[in-house]
Amino acid sequence: MRTILLLTLASLSLVLASGAGGQAERGKQLAGWYGCGSCHEIPGLRGATGQVAPPLRRIARRAYITGSVPNTPTNLIRWIRAPRTVDARTIMPDMKISERDATDIAAFLYKLD
Amino acid sequence: MCSRFHNVCGLFWTLIVCGCSPAVPVAVPPPGHLVQGIRQSTLQPGPPSPVRLVRNPVEGDAEAIETGKRLFGQFNCAGCHAGGGGAIGPALIDDQWIYGSGAGNIFSTIIEGRPQGMPAFGGRISEDQTWRIVAFVRSIANLTEDPAPSPPASGTEKGKAVFLHGPCVMCHTIRGTPAGSRVGPDLTHFASRKTIAAGTLPNTRGHLAGWILNPQNLKPGTQMPATLLESQDLHALLDYLETLK
Numbered sequence: 001m002r003t004i005l006l007l008t009l010a011s012l013s014l015v016l017a018s019g020a021g022g023q024a025e026r027g028k029q030l031a032g033w034y035g036c037g038s039c040h041e042i043p044g045l046r047g048a049t050g051q052v053a054p055p056l057r058r059i060a061r062r063a064y065i066t067g068s069v070p071n072t073p074t075n076l077i078r079w080i081r082a083p084r085t086v087d088a089r090t091i092m093p094d095m096k097i098s099e100r101d102a103t104d105i106a107a108f109l110y111k112l113d
Numbered sequence: 114m115c116s117r118f119h120n121v122c123g124l125f126w127t128l129i130v131c132g133c134s135p136a137v138p139v140a141v142p143p144p145g146h147l148v149q150g151i152r153q154s155t156l157q158p159g160p161p162s163p164v165r166l167v168r169n170p171v172e173g174d175a176e177a178i179e180t181g182k183r184l185f186g187q188f189n190c191a192g193c194h195a196g197g198g199g200a201i202g203p204a205l206i207d208d209q210w211i212y213g214s215g216a217g218n219i220f221s222t223i224i225e226g227r228p229q230g231m232p233a234f235g236g237r238i239s240e241d242q243t244w245r246i247v248a249f250v251r252s253i254a255n256l257t258e259d260p261a262p263s264p265p266a267s268g269t270e271k272g273k274a275v276f277l278h279g280p281c282v283m284c285h286t287i288r289g290t291p292a293g294s295r296v297g298p299d300l301t302h303f304a305s306r307k308t309i310a311a312g313t314l315p316n317t318r319g320h321l322a323g324w325i326l327n328p329q330n331l332k333p334g335t336q337m338p339a340t341l342l343e344s345q346d347l348h349a350l351l352d353y354l355e356t357l358k
Binding site for chain 1: 314315317318319320321322323324326327330331344345347348351
């Protein structure tokens, strides 16, 4: 019983360590394709010098995202996929990003220093 | 000093207007009611204010068109455009519109002026007078139909209205709509393009949003100005542009 609990905790911390559990490198390419960098400044992403919306450096350390919801992987993925379900008045467009792509992008974002 | 200058200007225009047409007095507004043109400057305290969608309040109104015709003569539009057939200035009765044929376009052209000869009338004409001239010009060009159906039926229709009544129409063409300006790229088949911003960005919704909202940051020196749309207008505009296959 104790072993199972430890194993569960270990796997949970692994998931948290890798951010949202996605593939960060793939997420980086997707962020470039979808165009996150045209509005956001993202360190390490070529051409991502956007000055429309907040810079995303060290986003993993923020307590809240979008000014309204706690910074959890679930909330971040939801925000990336369907921003207006989180904040109806946001300027951020719905880019029709799949769950998998959004998870990978979140993984990439959570690794930003 | 400033108000004295305005008083002198007001008197000047009163004299001109009354002098030209003593039989038909046209109200010249006090300086406070004058339409000021948009000043282009590199200095700006923060981003420009959100875009106001424009519609001619007197579009197609017979009395307004008649007054507009008189004002067309009084402000000496005919000096360059003749009766509308064109002389030194372009013809206004054909379907060639360098700066767009929408009511908002013509309004801006009158207020801001255009390169190579069209003076800016901003500060010298009232908003009401300008709209009446716009109504007249559109009537002689057979453009009596207002291109903006209201209220818009769907997101795409709303986006089209944002395009046609916002600043996009000042520079871009979309064939089959009143947007006919040749200053910027033709967007008739925009959604079929693979890239935007002169080939520098993939044509995806995210890049497009960033490009519309702040192009100068992505491509310094581009002629495309920043367009600060309300969020609902941006989403509708993106929906519309994506239909232009």
